[in-house]
Structure formats: C-alpha cells, structure tokens
Amino acid sequence: MKYILYSGIIIILISSMIGCNQSYLRHGIKLPKAIDEKAYTATSFQDYFDYYKYYYDENTIKEFYEMSEFVEVTEANIDKISRYMNNIKEGIKLHELPCKYKYKSFLECGDLFYLVEYREEGHNYPYQRYDLYYVDISECILHAHNVCR
Numbered sequence: 001m002k003y004i005l006y007s008g009i010i011i012i013l014i015s016s017m018i019g020c021n022q023s024y025l026r027h028g029i030k031l032p033k034a035i036d037e038k039a040y041t042a043t044s045f046q047d048y049f050d051y052y053k054y055y056y057d058e059n060t061i062k063e064f065y066e067m068s069e070f071v072e073v074t075e076a077n078i079d080k081i082s083r084y085m086n087n088i089k090e091g092i093k094l095h096e097l098p099c100k101y102k103y104k105s106f107l108e109c110g111d112l113f114y115l116v117e118y119r120e121e122g123h124n125y126p127y128q129r130y131d132l133y134y135v136d137i138s139e140c141i142l143h144a145h146n147v148c149r
Helices: 002-020 058-066 075-094
Strands: 024-026 029-031 036-043 048-055 112-117 129-136 141-148
Touching: 048 075, 075 112, 075 129, 075 141
Parallel strands: none
Antiparallel strands: 024 029, 036 048, 048 141, 112 129, 129 141
C-alpha cells in the first residue's frame, strides 16, 4: 500500500516539474510562459471584452516565430489588423477600462499576429466575435484580445 502511495506522489512531483518548464495553455493556444501580465476585462449581458498584455524577455519572444498559428505582419495585412485594433480601442473606451491602447505606436511590419474570427449564422458584422493575438517583437509584448460584441 505504501508503495502505491509513494509512487503516486513521485508521479505528481515529476509531472509538476515538467509542467513548470513548458509553455502553458492560455486563450486556447499554447503560449510561452510570460515574465509578467496585465489583464483588463469587461462583461455585460451578452458582451465580453478581454485585453491581456504578456511581457517576455528577448529570448522567449523568439519562440513565437516557431508557432504555426502566428504569421508575420506585412503591408498586405496591416490594414485588416488596424481595423480590428481600432475596434478594440473603441471597446476599451466603451467599457471604460483603465488602460491606454495606442496601437498605432506598436503596429508595424515584421511583428507577428494570430487572428481567429467566429462567424455566427445571420450576422455579417465583421467584429462580432474574435480573438486577436499581436506580438510586438521589439517591445517583447504579446497583446491578446478576446472580443464578443
């Protein structure tokens, strides 16, 4: 009986140590472990608005290049990203969240992004529900946005 108990404890400890060194699942994707994070959220009857800033060091931020979900920001997609970020800026004002969001100061070619759009039947509004992850390589910050309006 003691053998089973000790074996279980050892398995739990080993699993814990392995988990601490690996990326962790946030917002439905595996993200590298951040040094620090800030969260701004708002919820109403049918809406929610989440904005997270994850801070990384220079070595860890490079891990995003290896993630298949993220693609490079180019001249071809910068206008589309800008429209979503403008909608986010409006959402921050609407929900009176205590953060400044000056996306034009960090939106540039060469960074990385990942956009997930959720379309519901009968709705054509492009900003209805989406998740936008934007990696500012030069500042080592991931801006994660989860929006449902």
